[in-house]
Amino acid sequence: QTGSANTNPSDSADDEYITSVSIGTPAQVLPLDFDTGSSDLWVFSSETPKSSASGHVTYSPSKSSTAKKLSGSTWSIEYGDKSSSSGDVYTDVVTIGGFSVKTQAVESATKVSTQFVQDTVISGLVGLGFDIGNQVSPRPQKTWFSNAASSLAEPLFTADLRHQETGSYNFGFIDTSLAKGTIGYTPADGSEGYWGFTATGYSVGGAKLNRNSITGIADTGTTLLLLPDNIVDAYYNNVESAQYDDSQEGVVFDCDEDLPSFSFGVGGQTITISGDLLNLTPIEEGSSTCFGGLQSSSDIGINIFGDVALKAALVVFDLGNERLGWAQK
Numbered sequence: 001q002t003g004s005a006n007t008n009p010s011d012s013a014d015d016e017y018i019t020s021v022s023i024g025t026p027a028q029v030l031p032l033d034f035d036t037g038s039s040d041l042w043v044f045s046s047e048t049p050k051s052s053a054s055g056h057v058t059y060s061p062s063k064s065s066t067a068k069k070l071s072g073s074t075w076s077i078e079y080g081d082k083s084s085s086s087g088d089v090y091t092d093v094v095t096i097g098g099f100s101v102k103t104q105a106v107e108s109a110t111k112v113s114t115q116f117v118q119d120t121v122i123s124g125l126v127g128l129g130f131d132i133g134n135q136v137s138p139r140p141q142k143t144w145f146s147n148a149a150s151s152l153a154e155p156l157f158t159a160d161l162r163h164q165e166t167g168s169y170n171f172g173f174i175d176t177s178l179a180k181g182t183i184g185y186t187p188a189d190g191s192e193g194y195w196g197f198t199a200t201g202y203s204v205g206g207a208k209l210n211r212n213s214i215t216g217i218a219d220t221g222t223t224l225l226l227l228p229d230n231i232v233d234a235y236y237n238n239v240e241s242a243q244y245d246d247s248q249e250g251v252v253f254d255c256d257e258d259l260p261s262f263s264f265g266v267g268g269q270t271i272t273i274s275g276d277l278l279n280l281t282p283i284e285e286g287s288s289t290c291f292g293g294l295q296s297s298s299d300i301g302i303n304i305f306g307d308v309a310l311k312a313a314l315v316v317f318d319l320g321n322e323r324l325g326w327a328q329k
């Protein structure tokens, strides 16, 4: 068996990617953010304070004949950007891309931070990280993919995120036609809950790859490519108008700059992110100053290959072989 779901950028800056997920009987369809950087499936629900839920599509377990309360279970999660949510837990049928998991833990939010309240285009997250990262207490729950893996043709999924166009999450199979290059594989480290890996080197503007390795995570739930200061500086030294903008908390530059590409080596392949993908968006509507897709990870403590990097590749999240595959798109 397999599953295939389309995913769409949430806005003109490709801030997030929205995928429709069916929950319950009859189906309640919610727009969710698939996040390989976390391991909880949580949703805005009938239990979310009305003021917080305003503008969001919500899940009502009481309207689902297959919903069951997981008595005594609660959850609470805080993301790296300090956004957070918490609540209680139901099990229900969850269908993604035509594949159904009958008894999936659906974490219902009774509390959500302002970042989520304001982000009305999504109704929650689908964690696609490793089960060890799940935040349900007292008994941690499995992710949707973990529950699905044993029934899928192959225990893997792929992410094909695109700039301003429809992409896909495929489960149980690899559509190699989505990629231009060969898929290179490298070991994945799931010990922290997310998909950790090491890139073997990098280069700016088509130069030869150096051999400075970068250890980080492949994170569909984070917008940016977040790397150490030395790499960020090496990149923006090639961008004449680049400067750090305190209010934007990142490097900005003139929108009409011709940005260099950024490449990294992984699994014997080279993934090149075009300069266009590294110009994220004007800092404000109509501004001629743009915000960079590559920013510093130095105060985060972890390097994150977020959507800006993932958009350049077809990425295979191979749980069965504990490895990540990358192919140029």
Ligand SMILES: Cc1nn(C)c(C)c1CC(=O)Nc1ccccn1
Residues within 6 Å of the ligand: 035, 037, 038, 079, 080, 081, 082, 083, 221, 222, 300, 302, 304
């Ligand atoms: C770890 C980290 N530090 N900082 C500054 C950022 C932005 C991150 C990544 C992060 O928070 N991603 C996220 C946020 C909400 C939902 C899903 N993923």
